[in-house]
Amino acid sequence: MNRRSLVRAVLVPAAIGLLSVSVAWAGAGLVPVGIDADDAPVEVEDTSVGVEVVDGVAAPALGATATASFPAPGEVALPTGALDEGWYHVGAAKVDLYPRPDDYDDQFPGARWERDKAACETLDEDGLDHIVPGVGNEHDHEAVAGSPWPENPDCLYMGGFGLGPVNPIVEFDADGLWVRTVAISSGRDDDGDGATDTLMLTVIDAEGWLWDYAEKCDDCGWKQIQARLAAELGVSESSFVSHATHSHAAMDYLGGWGFVPDWYMQQSVDSIEASVRSAIAAMQPARLEVGEVLARPYNRERRDTYRAAEDPTISYLRAFVPETATTEPGKGQGKGGAPNQQPPEVTIPARTLATIGVYAAHPTTMGTNGGTAHPDWPGLFAKQAEERFGGMAMHMMSGLGNMSASGGTAIGTHLANTLPALGAGRLVEATSIATTERRWAQPATNVPLSALGVAGFFDRKFLSEPATIAVGESANSPCVSASPFSVEVVARAANIGGALAVTSGPGEMFANSTNTIEEQMSRLYGVFALAVAQSNDSLGYLPESFEQSTNPAAGQGGGFVGGGELYINYEDAYAIDRCFGDANLEYTLELLDQVF
Secondary structure, three states, X not given: OOHHHHHHHHHHHHHHHHHHHHHHOOOOXXXXXXXXXXXXXXXXXXXXXXEOOOOOOOXXXXXXXXXXXXXXXXXXXXXXXXXXXXXXXXXXXXXXXXXXXXXXXXXXOOOOOOOOHHHHOOOOHHHHHHOOOOOOOOOOOOOOOOOOOOOOOOOEEEOOOOOXXXXXXXXXXXXXXXXXXXXXXXXXXXXXXXXXXXXXXXXXXXXXXXXXXXOOOOOOOHHHHHHHHHHHHOOOHHHEEEEEOOOOOOEOOOOOOOOOOHHHHHHHHHHHHHHHHHHHHOOEEEEEEEEEEEOHHHEEEOOOOOOOOOOOEEEEEEEEEOOEEEEOOOOOEOHHHOEOOOOOEEEEOOEEEEEEEEEOOEOOOOOOHHHEEOOHHHHHHHHHHHHHHOOEEEEEEOOHHHEEEOOOOOHHHHHHHHOOOOOOOEXXXXXXXXXXXXXXXXXXXXXXXXXXXXXXXOOEOOEOOOEEEEEOOOOOOOEEEEEOOEEEEEEEEEEEOOOEEEEEOOOEEOHHHHHHHHHHHHHHHOOEEEEEOOEOOOOOEEOOHHHOOOOOOOOOOHHHOHHHOOOOOHHHHOOOOOOHHHHHHHHHHHHHHHHO
């Protein structure tokens, strides 16, 4: 075997293993969403680029700061006859992610989007010289910030297929890729922490987004974005649940398969922040309903060797304005053409502001899609739910770590059709929001994975600080882990009106964990739960320790070979630590006990 073949045989499987971590880790339209009584957009003058407006609310431009504050309960008139309790202020917005390099040329001179696939597919055997000195020939393009790959810095790449920058994006699907945000506020500060009680649910159509970046930037991780917005808006940082759909046919924001250009990273950050600000600007009084529906036909366990259970239900949260009756003075005529003394009563039908679905199934049904970026089945879920119910819809992943899609891309449409009609869910009767979080240093004990990560094959910031944890259901036999390297991670929990729990996990949680959260909340508190994975980070698989292989190779690269099944399951090898899933679950349950 020659030297090049030897390097390829050793490096490539390891790199594929690392990069599949993001399989594990792995004109802008600014649209505050809400439908008026006539179900038609209201024309509002606005100077923002590509802004569509409904309900008469103008959206802040990309990069602008919020001009609206959270309304207090008495500042927004409730519909006639409405009770004070059970009403929230809800806004929804979505921002188109279609690349706009011309808008960023001043900040990034020469910004452009390369749409020639041949010019983007820069990695081949000769390109290994960039990774292993002395192997291969000189590459043509230097990597963009945050990526060690010999990629074309003008290209966008998909995340999760193949090795390195080999799957460029040359077009977007006709329905687009978006950042969506639903903002829910009680308009109060019940816990006295000086911040308005609120919850910001944000979804970006992407393979993943990191809590903290190592090289790409020092201000574009969820950690920094949320801190800026929290300070600007007067809310707690724990108010944010920011999620990536994990669609592999969408952009790679992790650096594992070729990064996005620097100008597009800035456009994406601006879009995330604009979606939050616009959701606030669009706030109006609304009611909330929650529920879950059995949807077992649309996912399946990825292997028969897991000890994890399936997650068979889709949970949902819907914000809506109920049907109201009012009078319209001056309409109609009496005898002799005189105005009616008794104006006619007008019924305004119920309308949906936002629908959020939470389900577990890997969004890999589109493949590389001929170079066309696609949100995969979560995008089709949003489209169908919007067509059925109106308003804006979005999907967030639950315990997808061990769950695959069943039935192809169409499952998004099928799942939206399983949701019940407006008004069929459990109404949230009280008005209150409480959020909390826990941040901790998670040991990174997976030696080959952490070494390649530190080398920059994905752009997650690692800390050269030791960490130790001892966690688990039983205090007598905890999962114990320690490492000289660690990563800062966060788990969050929210209580909405004593009727709904929302949690976040920083990677691909397994269904056993999300099922446990849902069952605990139902059994102990009689409430529904939206257990959201791949949220506020995209840091690998999070199986609990009992679900992992007892093979000594577990977590040390054994899953990089043999199709991920020869020695151990590849998900075991792509977890940064065997106790990470235990820590995330146990800390989340503790957080829920704090807010309920």
